[in-house]
Each structure stands twice: as structure tokens, then as C-alpha cells.
Amino acid sequence: MAKIQKITPFLWFDKEATEAAKFYVSVFKGSSIKESRVLKNTPSGTVEIVTVELLGQEFTLMSAGPFFKFNESVSFVVPCESQEEIDYYWEKLSADPKAEQCGWLKDKYGLSWQIVPAVLAEMQKDKDREKVARVTEAFLKMKKFDIAALEKAYAG
Secondary structure, three states, rough: OOOOOOOOOOEEEEEOHHHHHHHHHHHHOOOOOEEEEEEEEOOEEEEEEEEEEEEEEEEEEEEEEOOOOOOOEEEEEEOOOEEEEEEHHHHHOOOHHOOEEEEEEEEOOOOOOEEEHHHHHHHOOOOOOOHHHHHHHHHOOOOOOHHHHHHHHHHO
């Protein structure tokens, strides 16, 4: 029997679940659409549900009408090992330049993502509070993270 994922993000779209599923699978290499189904005669009318696996994490996307919108109170963090990886995800996902700040962006569906260098977490754990303060000051001025600039701030 397949292992059940205990927590699965469930994302409500107006009518773009299949379109979004195809988009996300194209962005996150090695990902796939696992299942798609349609429910008829629900209180929202016809509802489409699509299950995707993005980099090993299952998500469920649902098209059920314009009742709810995404906002910045929920975002998905994508830790990146290199500047090239940050640049790749930023180029593919960012659709609203006004929403860009400190590694956060919004995609074309209004979903928020945090595209962050994996090394940032280690920098922030450093016991040298001056290093942490310099890194924090540097990243607060950034939209898309610049690993070289963070490393320079960390080194002093």
C-alpha cells in the first residue's frame, strides 16, 4: 500500500486548476499530474479537482468558482542551492513585480512563493549576531535574492 501524505496543501482556483497544474508541473522538473476528476452538481456547480506531485510534495488544486482568492498569508518556500536555481524559479514564477520583496513573489494565479537560497537559513543561525544583522539588512533591500551579495554581507 502506498504511503499517505499526512498534510496536503489544497488550493482553490476560480477555473484554472488544470491550467495551473500543467504550469507548475512544467516549472518544477520531475513533477507530474497524478489524477484529475470532475464533480458535477455541487453547490459550486461543476468542480474540477487535480492532484499534482511537485518535487515529491503532493498538492490538490480545485476549480470551484471565484469565491476565494490567494493572499500573502500563505506561501510556499523553495530553497535553492545556487543563484542559477533562484534565477530559474524567479523567471518562471514571478508575474507581479509590485509583489516582489525579500525573495517573495506572486505567480500568475496570485499564489505567493518564497524563492530563497538554502544557505540563508545557515547564515541566520550563526551565533555572531553582527553577521546575522548584516545579512538581514542586505536581504531586506532585495527583491530577488542575490547569493553573492548575501555572502559578502555575511563575511563583513
